[in-house]
Structures are given as structure tokens and as C-alpha cells.
Amino acid sequence: MHSRDLLISGGRLVDPEADELRRADLLIRDGKVVALSPNINADVPVLDATGLIVSPGFIDLHVHFREPGQEWKEDIDSGSRCAAAGGFTTVCAMPNTDPPLHDQESVRFVVERAREVGLVDLHVVGAVTTDLAGTILSPMGEMAAAGCVAFSDDGRPILDSGLMRRALEYSRQFYLPIVQHAEDTGLTRGGAMNESAISTKLGLTGMHSSAEEIVVARDLALLPLTGGRYHVAHTSCARTIELLRRARAEGLPVSCEVTPHHLALDEQAVSDCDYDANYKMNPPLRSVVDREAMIQGCVDGTIDAIATDHAPHLPDEKEIGFSAAPFGVIGLETAFSVAATTLLPHMSLRDLLRLLTTGPASVFGFKDRGRLAPGLRGDVVLFDSESEAVYSVESTHSKSRNSAFDGMRLQGKIVATVLEGRVVFGESR
Amino acid sequence: MKLNDAPGLDRKDLLGLEELSEREIRLILDTAREFREVLDRPIKTVPAMRGFTIANLFYESSTRTRMSFELAQKRLTADSIGLAVTASSVKKGESLRDTARNIEAMRVDMIVMRHSQSGAPHRLAAQIDAHVVNAGDGCHEHPTQGLLDLYTLLENLGDLRGKRIVIIGDIAHSRVARSNIHGLRRMGAQVGVCGPPTLIPVGIEDLGVTVYPTIEEALAEADAINVLRIQLERIGVPLFPSTREYARLFGVTPARLEVAKREVLVLHPGPINRNVELDSRVADAPGAVILSQVTNGVAIRMAVTYLLAQKTMKAAHALA
Numbered sequence: 001m002h003s004r005d006l007l008i009s010g011g012r013l014v015d016p017e018a019d020e021l022r023r024a025d026l027l028i029r030d031g032k033v034v035a036l037s038p039n040i041n042a043d044v045p046v047l048d049a050t051g052l053i054v055s056p057g058f059i060d061l062h063v064h065f066r067e068p069g070q071e072w073k074e075d076i077d078s079g080s081r082c083a084a085a086g087g088f089t090t091v092c093a094m095p096n097t098d099p100p101l102h103d104q105e106s107v108r109f110v111v112e113r114a115r116e117v118g119l120v121d122l123h124v125v126g127a128v129t130t131d132l133a134g135t136i137l138s139p140m141g142e143m144a145a146a147g148c149v150a151f152s153d154d155g156r157p158i159l160d161s162g163l164m165r166r167a168l169e170y171s172r173q174f175y176l177p178i179v180q181h182a183e184d185t186g187l188t189r190g191g192a193m194n195e196s197a198i199s200t201k202l203g204l205t206g207m208h209s210s211a212e213e214i215v216v217a218r219d220l221a222l223l224p225l226t227g228g229r230y231h232v233a234h235t236s237c238a239r240t241i242e243l244l245r246r247a248r249a250e251g252l253p254v255s256c257e258v259t260p261h262h263l264a265l266d267e268q269a270v271s272d273c274d275y276d277a278n279y280k281m282n283p284p285l286r287s288v289v290d291r292e293a294m295i296q297g298c299v300d301g302t303i304d305a306i307a308t309d310h311a312p313h314l315p316d317e318k319e320i321g322f323s324a325a326p327f328g329v330i331g332l333e334t335a336f337s338v339a340a341t342t343l344l345p346h347m348s349l350r351d352l353l354r355l356l357t358t359g360p361a362s363v364f365g366f367k368d369r370g371r372l373a374p375g376l377r378g379d380v381v382l383f384d385s386e387s388e389a390v391y392s393v394e395s396t397h398s399k400s401r402n403s404a405f406d407g408m409r410l411q412g413k414i415v416a417t418v419l420e421g422r423v424v425f426g427e428s429r
Numbered sequence: 430m431k432l433n434d435a436p437g438l439d440r441k442d443l444l445g446l447e448e449l450s451e452r453e454i455r456l457i458l459d460t461a462r463e464f465r466e467v468l469d470r471p472i473k474t475v476p477a478m479r480g481f482t483i484a485n486l487f488y489e490s491s492t493r494t495r496m497s498f499e500l501a502q503k504r505l506t507a508d509s510i511g512l513a514v515t516a517s518s519v520k521k522g523e524s525l526r527d528t529a530r531n532i533e534a535m536r537v538d539m540i541v542m543r544h545s546q547s548g549a550p551h552r553l554a555a556q557i558d559a560h561v562v563n564a565g566d567g568c569h570e571h572p573t574q575g576l577l578d579l580y581t582l583l584e585n586l587g588d589l590r591g592k593r594i595v596i597i598g599d600i601a602h603s604r605v606a607r608s609n610i611h612g613l614r615r616m617g618a619q620v621g622v623c624g625p626p627t628l629i630p631v632g633i634e635d636l637g638v639t640v641y642p643t644i645e646e647a648l649a650e651a652d653a654i655n656v657l658r659i660q661l662e663r664i665g666v667p668l669f670p671s672t673r674e675y676a677r678l679f680g681v682t683p684a685r686l687e688v689a690k691r692e693v694l695v696l697h698p699g700p701i702n703r704n705v706e707l708d709s710r711v712a713d714a715p716g717a718v719i720l721s722q723v724t725n726g727v728a729i730r731m732a733v734t735y736l737l738a739q740k741t742m743k744a745a746h747a748l749a
Contacts, residue, residue: 189666195631196631196632197631197632197633197634197635197636198632199630199631199632200601200630200631200632200633200635200636201447201607201632201635201636202547202548202569203547203548203566203567203568203569203570203604203607204547204548204567204568204569205568206630206631208631274548274551274552274555275547275548275549275551275552276552315526316524316526316527317524319524319525319526319552320524320525321525321544321546321548321549321552322546322547322548322549322552323545323546323547323567324546
């Protein structure tokens with residue numbers, strides 16, 4: 001059994017809700033933070049953090065680990081390794097596995113598997129409907145008892161307004177949010193990229209951004225009626241952010257996330273990549289204006305969290321033509337450096353870390369993590385925020401290789417990840 | 430023939446007209462002109478490409494484009510084989526990478542590829558050393574069709590600078606339209622498009638074309654019109670109410686052409702839906718150059734094949 005005691009010494013500690021960086025040691029005992037102060041002496045293993053920043057472990061609200069059912073793409077073991085390498089100590093797995101995570105048995109299976117692997121604290125976002133079929137509500141109460149932190153039919157939008165109403169009403173009793181994959185599929189059928197002059201030039205069927213906006217607008221109209229909590233997965237367009245900004249100002253219980261790729265890339269990347277399906281994701285990479293709105297949403301606090309939508313697919317599955325290829329990219333290992341590269345010109349490191357820690361923690365109601373404070377989980381990440389390197393996907397721990405950032409120069413490097421006092425990534429130096 | 434002096438195209442593949450310079454287009458058209466003469470001789474073959482192997486890989490059904498390519502290859506004495514790949518193997522998720530590896534293993538020098546997906550030949554070309562010619566990819570480009578349209582227009586109009594060419598029909602789903610737009614603009618023509626609003630794609634103006642709100646305005650200004658084949662449905666979605674209504678609103682008829690210039694040229698990539706997008710009386714009138722397009726297509730495909738292969742051929746001869 002690994003020790004759950006650890007002294008992280010010599011680093012600069014940053015708590016996203018505290019004022020500034022401070023040089024201090026951090027002591028974890030039995031998996032929990034017990035002390036933060038300069039020059040702690042304790043008879044426990046030491047992790048030297050000299051020259052590094054020490055932050056609460058990152059929290060990802062949105063991953064696909066493909067287990068059960070599609071273990072050739074990823075499994076809980078390989079997905080957990082990606083999470084640890086990316087500085088994530090908490091991940092929330094989406095239910096679109098095979099079978100889906102739509103009852104207490106399937107939820108327990110995945111949570112148990114992740115515990116055996118022991119590299120990341122995995123939580124489940126349970127299905128809203130049985131078989132993700134969009135008809136019958138799943139047993140949310142049983143799944144909540146089994147540890148679900150939210151409900152979503154991610155990959156498939158909840159299009160029926162009556163069903164969405166019932167989902168928001170029913171989930172209210174568990175204080176858990178409904179996570180919407182906002183896409184009016186009547187507008188996106190056969191689509192492969194954002195609809196614009198670029199899709200027209202490339203001859204690819206477009207997925208207009210109004211498809212996202214329409215569903216979000218409809219859902220917001222249901223909130224006062226239902227009293228439910230609402231979270232928008234992978235927001236991608238300016239008008240969605242504007243709708244959510246207004247809803248927030250009205251005091252509606254809304255939250256949203258953005259992926260690193262929607263912060264860093266726009267649809268021009270699809271034009272430049274010569275039909276490389278590693279730039280095909282849903283929602284698609286949007287316009288420059290949309291991308292700027294995502295950054296602005298992070299700056300002004302409309303966006304709560306950066307979530308990866310880590311979605312592994314094997315090279316041969318992606319290489320069947322751009323239109324036929326499945327949507328999605330991996331992202332856990334590059335999330336921090338992509339976010340740092342994209343956002344640090346616009347915001348402080350502390351504000352950036354909020355999007356990876358306290359922001360997502362409050363969305364899914366994690367009260368025992370997200371900050372560095374006595375009594376909280378000893379989940380910590382050590383990084384160098386300034387070193388630059390060219391990312392190579394060959395270094396990934398994923399079973400897949402579908403990164404949109406292969407060959408890109410990125411800033412920021414995860415050096416070590418600590419889960420409840422255990423070093424799960426990196427070496428003691 | 431001065432063919433052996435031709436410099437060849439300094440590129441491995443022909444994937445689209447968007448990336449071709451005016452100089453490259455002129456080289457292809459000039460070379461095609463020489464091959465076009467060969468096609469009128471009693472013996473229509475030139476022994477230019479003996480020992481050069483071409484695979485015609487058609488993932489989407491096609492009769493005339495495939496026949497045109499095969500004929501062009503035979504006229505050049507290249508060895509060619511046809512592989513009709515059924516649409517189902519695409520649905521089975523066949524990897525383009527596997528396809529590429531297999532073809533490479535068979536030591537083929539050139540692949541002519543037709544595919545229902547935009548960009549499929551681009552992915553193939555990036556992964557193999559063999560030359561790739563795009564014979565139509567999804568809704569993206571159909572460069573040899575664009576070139577044969579340019580050839581036919583130049584043959585009849587002399588110069589395209591300042592000439593106005595209007596493409597009529599389903600612009601959104603047409604690879605012929607995109608290749609025409611790029612090629613025509615490169616040659617100095619003014620390009621217009623016209624069709625039901627549901628078939629005019631978002632942002633088409635960014636390609637440098639004028640969108641005509643009515644067919645009457647389009648016809649009044651055109652030196653030539655390229656009438657596209659119309660299909661009621663795309664991936665099961667009806668794009669306009671009926672072919673009858675399409676014919677009534679956008680069909681090119683003798684009555685409509687009364688507002689047009691007397692000598693307006695009529696092109697159609699074939700096969701024609703007679704009396705839908707194009708009235709038979711127009712299709713069969715002297716202004717229609719549709720059959721010339723077909724003949725010119727063989728010459729264009731000979732030229733493209735020959736010019737792309739130049740470097741490979743010369744290297745092979747140096748070895749021999």
C-alpha cells in the first residue's frame with residue numbers, strides 16, 4: 001500500500017480563491033491536507049517542488065474513457081494515466097459507453113474499476129434516459145446514491161422539450177445538474193464542421209452555430225418553470241455565451257464549460273489541415289469571433305470550467321474520410337498547456353487555475369477539493385507554467401492518437417500529480 | 430508534337446483547381462490542345478506512357494468520367510486497371526490508410542480517385558508516393574471537369590478575361606461548381622452563381638462570385654452558362670419542393686434565353702435531366718457545347734495524366 005502521507009516542499013502555493021502565490025510547504029497526512037506553512041518538518045516522504053507552482057489538482061467535468069464497451073480506444077486504466085499526466089485528480093466520465101452508464105450497476109462498475117486503477121478520482125455523469133434513447137428517464141435516484149454527480153445524454157442532445165422539462169424537474173430532488181449537449185440535430189445532419197465560407201470552400205456539410213444557440217435558449221426558458229440546475233457542455237459559440245451571461249445575470253442556476261480546443265483553435269484549422277479528421281469534433285471548431293467570445297467568457301466569469309471532452313478514437317477509425325470519421329479528440333494531457341498558452345495573455349494564472357479547480361468543483365458540487373486548505377483532499381499538481389515545448393502525440397498515455405495539438409508549441413509543463421497524498425505522476429526529485 | 434519538350438507539372442497530384450496557378454492551367458490546356466488533335470486521327474494512340482500503371486479507384490458510381498479517364502489512359506498506352514469499390518466498404522469503415530498501403534504494395538504509379546467524401550483523395554495523396562488525380566471528391570472539387578469546361582469555353586470565347594460565366598443549379602453540393610469557380614477566376618473571368626436559395630451555400634461570395642437573385646438577371650449578363658445536374662434529395666433531405674417547380678423557376682428554356690445574349694454558350698457536365706434543369710430544345714441547339722465538353726474531357730485527362738507523370742517517367746527512363 002502506498003503511503004498517503006507526503007510533504008511537498010519548496011514550491012510556490014497557489015489557491016485560486018486566495019490572494020497571491022506564497023512560498024510554503026504543504027503537508028498531507030492520510031490523504032488530506034493538514035498544514036500549509038513555511039519550513040514544515042515531518043517524518044514523511046518528501047516531494048521537492050523547488051521552482052514549481054503547487055496548485056490544487058485539476059478537475060475535468062467531461063471525459064470519455066470508453067469502458068465498458070470500446071476498450072480498444074481507451075479504458076479506465078489508460079484514461080486514468082492520461083488524467084494523471086495532465087494534472088487532473090478528478091474526472092467525470094460521460095455515460096455513452098456500451099452499455100451506457102444508466103443504472104446503479106453500471107455506475108458502480110466504472111467507479112470500482114477506477115478505484116482499482118487508483119490514479120484518479122473518477123466520478124460518473126449518469127445517463128438522463130435509459131439507453132440514452134431520449135424516451136424514459138433513467139433511475140436517477142439510484143444512480144445518485146451510487147455516486148453520480150450529474151446527468152447527461154452527452155453525445156446526444158435532449159431534444160424533446162417535454163423530456164427536458166421532466167429531466168430538470170426530476171433531477172431537482174437530488175440537487176444534481178442536467179448537462180446538455182446542445183445541438184439541434186435538424187440543423188447539423190450529415191455535418192462535419194462549422195458552417196461558413198470555409199465549409200463551403202471545402203465542400204463539407206456545415207453544422208451552423210445556431211444549432212447550439214437554439215437548444216440553449218429553449219432550455220433556459222424551462223429553468224424558471226422547473227427549478228432544475230442546468231449545465232451546458234462544451235459551449236462553442238458567441239451567442240451561447242451571451243445567452244448564458246444574461247441568464248446568469250437574471251440569477252438562473254446555470255453553468256457551462258469550454259474545451260481547450262475551442263479556446264485555442266478556430267475553423268481555419270480545418271482548412272489548413274488537409275482534411276485531417278483530428279480536427280473534427282462536435283461541436284466543431286467555430287469562427288474567430290466565437291473563439292474570442294470563449295476567451296472573453298473565461299475572462300469575465302461566464303464560463304465556469306475548462307473541460308476536455310477527452311474523446312479517444314484510433315488512427316484507423318479517424319482515417320476513413322473527414323465526413324465519415326467519428327467526432328472527437330483526446331485532450332487530458334494537453335489541457336493545461338493549451339489553456340496556459342491561450343489564456344495567460346488574457347488573465348492571471350490564478351484566474352486560469354480557477355477554471356480548472358474551484359470552478360468545476362462548484363458546478364458538480366465537490367466540496368472536499370478544488371483548493372489548498374487543511375481538511376481538503378490531498379489532491380495536488382506541481383507544474384512549471386513558463387517552460388515551452390513542442391507537443392508530440394507519441395508521448396501520450398492514451399491508446400489513441402487523435403490530438404489536435406500534435407506538433408504545436410505549448411507553454412506549461414505538468415511535473416507531478418498527487419492524488420490523496422500519493423504521487424500518481426512524475427518522480428520525486 | 431512537341432510533347433517531349435513539355436516541362437511537366439511540378440506537383441505530384443492534381444487534387445483541385447484552387448491550388449493551380451494560371452501558368453499551370455495554361456500548360457494543361459495547351460497540352461490538351463495537342464492531344465485533342467490526336468483524337469481526330471484515324472489512329473488515336475500515342476506511345477507516350479508505356480509501362481506506366483494507373484489504377485482507377487471509383488468509390489462512387491460514375492460512367493462517363495470513369496470511361497473518359499480510361500480512354501485517356503489507353504490513348505496514352507498506359508496500363509490501367511479499374512477498381513469499382515462499392516459504397517458499402519466505406520460504410521464498413523475501411524481505412525483510407527489501408528487502401529493506400531495496399532495500392533502502394535501493388536506498385537501502381539498513379540491513382541485516379543472518385544470518392545463521395547470531400548478530401549478523400551487529399552488524405553490518400555498525403556500517404557503514398559504514387560500520383561493522385563482527383564476524379565471528384567464529395568462536394569469539393571472535380572478538377573478535370575473544371576479544366577475541360579475551361580478548355581471548351583476558351584475554344585469558343587477566345588479569352589476569358591472580363592467574360593461573365595454563370596453557374597446555375599445546386600451550387601451547395603456541386604464539386605463542378607467549385608472547380609469552375611476557382612479555374613474561371615484564375616483565368617480572369619467574372620463568375621456568377623444562381624439557384625434556389627436552399628442550394629446557395631453560406632459564404633459562397635467569399636470565393637469571389639456574384640450571387641444572382643433571379644435567373645433572368647443571370648441570363649441577361651452571361652456570356653456562357655454552366656447548367657448543373659439537379660437532384661431533388663441529398664442525404665434524404667429534399668432541398669426544393671419538386672423537380673416540376675425547379676423546372677418552372679430555374680429551368681433553362683428557349684423562352685428564358687430570350688433575354689440572354691444571342692451567342693450565349695450552354696455547358697452541362699452531364700448527364701442531363703432533360704426538361705428539368707435544361708430544356709431539350711436548348712440542349713440540342715447550336716449554342717450548346719455539351720458534346721464538345723465530352724470529347725475535350727478525354728484530351729484534358731490525357732494532358733493531366735501525361736504532365737503529372739513527366740518527372741516519374743523521366744526518372745524511369747534514366748534508370749533504364
